[in-house]
Amino acid sequence: MLLEFGLRRAQERGASAGARAALIGGADFTSNVGVSRVVGYPPQGTHAHSMVQVFMALGGSELDAFRAYADVYPDNCLLLVDTVDTLESGIPNAIRVFEELREKGHEPVGVRLDSGDLAYLSVQAAKMLNEAGFPDVSIVLSNQLDELVIWQIIIQIEKEAPLYGVDADHLIHRLAYGVGTRLITSQGSAALDGVYKLVAVQDEAGDWSPAIKLSETPAKVPNPGYKHAWRVYDRRDKAVVDLLGLEDEDPREMDELILHHPTEHTVYRTLPQDGISEVEPLLVDVLDAGTPVYDEPPVEEMRRQRQADLDRLDPGVRRIVNPHWYHVSLTERLWDLKQTLIQSVKGNSDV
Amino acid sequence: MLLEFGLRRAQERGASAGARAALIGGADFTSNVGVSRVVGYPPQGTHAHSMVQVFMALGGSELDAFRAYADVYPDNCLLLVDTVDTLESGIPNAIRVFEELREKGHEPVGVRLDSGDLAYLSVQAAKMLNEAGFPDVSIVLSNQLDELVIWQIIIQIEKEAPLYGVDADHLIHRLAYGVGTRLITSQGSAALDGVYKLVAVQDEAGDWSPAIKLSETPAKVPNPGYKHAWRVYDRRDKAVVDLLGLEDEDPREMDELILHHPTEHTVYRTLPQDGISEVEPLLVDVLDAGTPVYDEPPVEEMRRQRQADLDRLDPGVRRIVNPHWYHVSLTERLWDLKQTLIQSVKGNSDV
Numbered sequence: 001m002l003l004e005f006g007l008r009r010a011q012e013r014g015a016s017a018g019a020r021a022a023l024i025g026g027a028d029f030t031s032n033v034g035v036s037r038v039v040g041y042p043p044q045g046t047h048a049h050s051m052v053q054v055f056m057a058l059g060g061s062e063l064d065a066f067r068a069y070a071d072v073y074p075d076n077c078l079l080l081v082d083t084v085d086t087l088e089s090g091i092p093n094a095i096r097v098f099e100e101l102r103e104k105g106h107e108p109v110g111v112r113l114d115s116g117d118l119a120y121l122s123v124q125a126a127k128m129l130n131e132a133g134f135p136d137v138s139i140v141l142s143n144q145l146d147e148l149v150i151w152q153i154i155i156q157i158e159k160e161a162p163l164y165g166v167d168a169d170h171l172i173h174r175l176a177y178g179v180g181t182r183l184i185t186s187q188g189s190a191a192l193d194g195v196y197k198l199v200a201v202q203d204e205a206g207d208w209s210p211a212i213k214l215s216e217t218p219a220k221v222p223n224p225g226y227k228h229a230w231r232v233y234d235r236r237d238k239a240v241v242d243l244l245g246l247e248d249e250d251p252r253e254m255d256e257l258i259l260h261h262p263t264e265h266t267v268y269r270t271l272p273q274d275g276i277s278e279v280e281p282l283l284v285d286v287l288d289a290g291t292p293v294y295d296e297p298p299v300e301e302m303r304r305q306r307q308a309d310l311d312r313l314d315p316g317v318r319r320i321v322n323p324h325w326y327h328v329s330l331t332e333r334l335w336d337l338k339q340t341l342i343q344s345v346k347g348n349s350d351v
Numbered sequence: 352m353l354l355e356f357g358l359r360r361a362q363e364r365g366a367s368a369g370a371r372a373a374l375i376g377g378a379d380f381t382s383n384v385g386v387s388r389v390v391g392y393p394p395q396g397t398h399a400h401s402m403v404q405v406f407m408a409l410g411g412s413e414l415d416a417f418r419a420y421a422d423v424y425p426d427n428c429l430l431l432v433d434t435v436d437t438l439e440s441g442i443p444n445a446i447r448v449f450e451e452l453r454e455k456g457h458e459p460v461g462v463r464l465d466s467g468d469l470a471y472l473s474v475q476a477a478k479m480l481n482e483a484g485f486p487d488v489s490i491v492l493s494n495q496l497d498e499l500v501i502w503q504i505i506i507q508i509e510k511e512a513p514l515y516g517v518d519a520d521h522l523i524h525r526l527a528y529g530v531g532t533r534l535i536t537s538q539g540s541a542a543l544d545g546v547y548k549l550v551a552v553q554d555e556a557g558d559w560s561p562a563i564k565l566s567e568t569p570a571k572v573p574n575p576g577y578k579h580a581w582r583v584y585d586r587r588d589k590a591v592v593d594l595l596g597l598e599d600e601d602p603r604e605m606d607e608l609i610l611h612h613p614t615e616h617t618v619y620r621t622l623p624q625d626g627i628s629e630v631e632p633l634l635v636d637v638l639d640a641g642t643p644v645y646d647e648p649p650v651e652e653m654r655r656q657r658q659a660d661l662d663r664l665d666p667g668v669r670r671i672v673n674p675h676w677y678h679v680s681l682t683e684r685l686w687d688l689k690q691t692l693i694q695s696v697k698g699n700s701d702v
Contacts, residue, residue, distance in 0.1 A: 009542045011362040012362065012363045013361065013362075013363060014363065014365075015363045025551070049548070049549070049564050052562055053548075053552075053562040053563070054549065054562065055697065056563075057551070057560045057561065057562035058552055058554060083565070084565055084697075085565065115568070140553035181541070181542045181544075185535075185537075185541035186541055187542075190532070190533075190537055190539070190541060191532045191536045195359070197400070198400070198401035198404045200408070201404075201405050201408040201409055209409060211401075212404070213400050213403075214435055214436065215466055216466055216467045217466070312507050314554035330618065343540070345407065346435075346436075
């Protein structure tokens with residue numbers, strides 16, 4: 001289970017847009033209360049360290065703090081156990097409060113580990129919770145998690161849990177991951193290095209003329225013209241290429257598809273129609289001359305669509321590390337137009 | 352000269368906050384028109400590639416585009432010269448338009464190079480502009496610049512300019528740097544890894560009790576209590592340490608300062624008062640019980656203060672690469688309080 005925890009690391013409405021995108025992209029819940037309310041998901045989170053600190057600063061204890069929280073949230077009691085010491089204090093105190101809750105007829109939700117060696121601590125926490133009669137409460141992990149850290153935690157648990165008499169599969173299923181910073185920020189790539197470039201101009205008669213800009217870096221020369229985009233699926237029903245073509249082209253009507261690399265003139269291939277199971281149009285009108293024309297589906301539907309799209313990608317392009325490149329190609333006519341425009345601009349410098 | 356160009360890479364009001372911070376931090380101008388207006392600086396920028404592309408897509412030329420721009424901005428004509436080819440088309444066309452402007456009694460402002468080898472191209476552009484009688488128009492550089500890239504460009508120009516008969520110092524003085532992405536985004540560090548932690552709690556009688564949170568990473572244990580911060584200057588008038596102390600401490604009244612490393616108990620030193628030229632209080636009240644109480648000075652004054660503060664730092668801590676660490680230390684009493692609280696929490700786990 002994945003919980004989106006990014007609010008404190010995001011900027012203004014970007015925090016909400018990011019939380020919503022996380023729900024569409026696969027997060028099960030978000031701690032962002034406002035977004036949860038808007039999209040109709042219950043928010044999920046825990047208390048802060050400061051809740052425990054206040055009790056201790058005023059002469060109380062971690063146990064007092066946990067009890068107070070359980071009083072307010074008897075049916076939604078998820079305790080953050082690392083303010084003092086996870087295994088020496090947090091987990092034992094949580095178990096004591098969980099027992100008190102159960103005596104009153106409530107079932108606790110779980111604990112959250114937010115520091116230290118999360119793989120080791122989750123095995124030890126699971127062992128203690130199992131032995132105390134709470135084998136099914138959640139163990140939420142957080143602290144600079146990302147997909148690689150989570151992957152490593154799982155691998156370590158698979159090896160280490162059996163050494164302590166803990167069923168690794170059972171533990172992995174009760175884990176939840178709170179991912180904040182590295183989900184909501186663009187870790188490792190501070191800006192999406194894309195720009196809007198002019199590719200076509202409409203004249204007063206309403207006709208479109210393609211436009212181009214040259215660059216010493218061929219990959220930065222925009223593909224000109226008023227275009228459409230298509231996704232091509234092979235006979236396994238897996239996506240093999242996204243194809244850019246001109247407005248009046250339809251790959252479904254071509255005898256065979258000629259797929260050009262966007263810049264490398266020697267790299268192209270042909271795909272016969274009988275190797276294709278579907279050609280899916282990708283463009284949807286969102287704005288028409290400045291007017292919004294798109295009815296946005298509910299988040300739940302976008303989530304299903306996203307999962308369906310992912311299922312149609314080859315496993316190779318979905319690898320976390322060193323994935324296979326997914327290809328975006330140009331049609332023959334778009335390739336020819338691009339070459340013609342490049343040559344025409346080179347000969348039109350007025351000097 | 353530094354121009355802030357970050358608007359397209361920033362989020363919402365963060366773009367404006369960043370542009371304003373850049374002006375305080377040393378940028379001479381920003382292309383952010385709204386912020387420029389608010390702070391009273393003239394905005395600075397150039398036209399986009401698309402301006403030239405539109406002319407060309409509709410049958411005109413780069414020269415037509417430059418002429419149209421010069422017609423509208425005869426006294427503020429800064430031309431982006433890399434839409435077609437910087438040296439073959441952009442610079443010659445710019446020179447032609449500059450000559451036409453001068454004939455009409457206007458002086459051009461400059462050119463902007465946005466792609467290719469900016470060091471090489473700026474030398475070549477300077478040579479062409481010098482020979483055409485425009486030795487003083489600005490040459491604005493942009494394209495993924497940051498402090499290291501700019502440093503390398505200057506080093507290359509110093510070596511390469513003389514080979515082409517261009518005075519390197521003169522060229523470097525006419526350069527301006529448009530810095531966007533790597534100024535407005537947190538390149539290399541997607542999030543400021545700081546958090547608000549509870550350090551003191553006020554009871555009903557109005558008294559403050561210090562609070563603490565333990566961590567397996569000593570650097571993550573917050574420094575407890577209601578504190579003040581001071582900057583200590585040595586007899587050269589250079590800042591040597593920032594000192595955190597308790598509310599009722601004043602380092603100006605101590606016989607000597609005992610400076611404790613925040614976590615390493617063996618690392619401390621003493622500083623006698625006769626080695627100190629000034630102890631500057633750093634905290635300013637901004638909010639008082641939720642009410643803003645701070646009169647913000649104008650940007651120009653903050654800019655001067657920032658420069659004055661920088662001038663009082665040792666050159667070693669200002670190095671771009673591998674700077675010397677600037678120290679933040681604790682007073683003896685704060686260090687003792689921290690140790691006492693850590694021991695008290697460790698003995699107060701209720702288990």
